[in-house]
Amino acid sequence: MYSKQSTFKNYNLYQMEKEDFTLVKDFLDRQREKLDRIEFFYPYKDSELAEVLDKGYFLGLFDGQKLIATFAIDYDEEYAKQIADIINSSCDIGLDRAYESSGLMVDEDYRGQGIAGFLMDKICVEASRKNINICGVVQICNAASMNTFFSRGFELRGLYSMGGVYDFGYLLRRAENTNLQNMENFSKLILQSPSKYDIIVDVEREVSNSDIATQRRMLAEGYYGIHCDKKRIFYIRDKERKL
Numbered sequence: 001m002y003s004k005q006s007t008f009k010n011y012n013l014y015q016m017e018k019e020d021f022t023l024v025k026d027f028l029d030r031q032r033e034k035l036d037r038i039e040f041f042y043p044y045k046d047s048e049l050a051e052v053l054d055k056g057y058f059l060g061l062f063d064g065q066k067l068i069a070t071f072a073i074d075y076d077e078e079y080a081k082q083i084a085d086i087i088n089s090s091c092d093i094g095l096d097r098a099y100e101s102s103g104l105m106v107d108e109d110y111r112g113q114g115i116a117g118f119l120m121d122k123i124c125v126e127a128s129r130k131n132i133n134i135c136g137v138v139q140i141c142n143a144a145s146m147n148t149f150f151s152r153g154f155e156l157r158g159l160y161s162m163g164g165v166y167d168f169g170y171l172l173r174r175a176e177n178t179n180l181q182n183m184e185n186f187s188k189l190i191l192q193s194p195s196k197y198d199i200i201v202d203v204e205r206e207v208s209n210s211d212i213a214t215q216r217r218m219l220a221e222g223y224y225g226i227h228c229d230k231k232r233i234f235y236i237r238d239k240e241r242k243l
Helices: 018-034 046-055 077-091 115-130 143-150 180-192 212-220
Strands: 004-008 011-015 057-063 066-073 099-106 134-139 155-163 166-173 223-228 233-237
Touching (some): 004 115, 018 066, 077 155, 077 166, 077 212, 115 143, 143 155, 143 223, 155 212
Parallel strands (some): 099 134
Antiparallel strands (some): 155 166, 223 233
């Protein structure tokens, strides 16, 4: 591990490196098996994990000597171009690269403490420092994870389906998207609104998170996702995009 990056509550944050491969892999494999739906965490291949530990920005949060949470940015250039191509095929926004923010996992005994949000903030700071686009690839029906991304200024801009249980949303945070407070306030207003729709303008109101075809149409027509619940995804129109 590199030197300590910061602290959160009584936990210490470190940047991991290639020598931590076994520690990180064992943690991710063990925690994935404990998930109610293991498909919500698509596992790294060994070569992918080794690469992001070696050349990416991989954070590990520790309680003493125990690894309790992870999150990373993968700086692979070719993969960043592939992600941009998937997003452009959905909404054609002329994206050049988007680096994947991946490996978000919190030990089941430490959830509910704001750890995921803390790690997300650190990743966003790093992306802003490097002035890069980052993208979370999340199961479209994983509302908790989707909304962690949404609350930090990410937008649902792409979709990719592998069939079966694997339908992924591509949640993009562009380098210029720094108005996080407005996004957080918007999400709170949605949650506090009695109908969840009263305050929303230009929203497709009934897009099921399992209705991939309608979501594809929304993206192609100039909408993007900004929030979700366990059944639906909320879209607003991209007013800056020329259709």
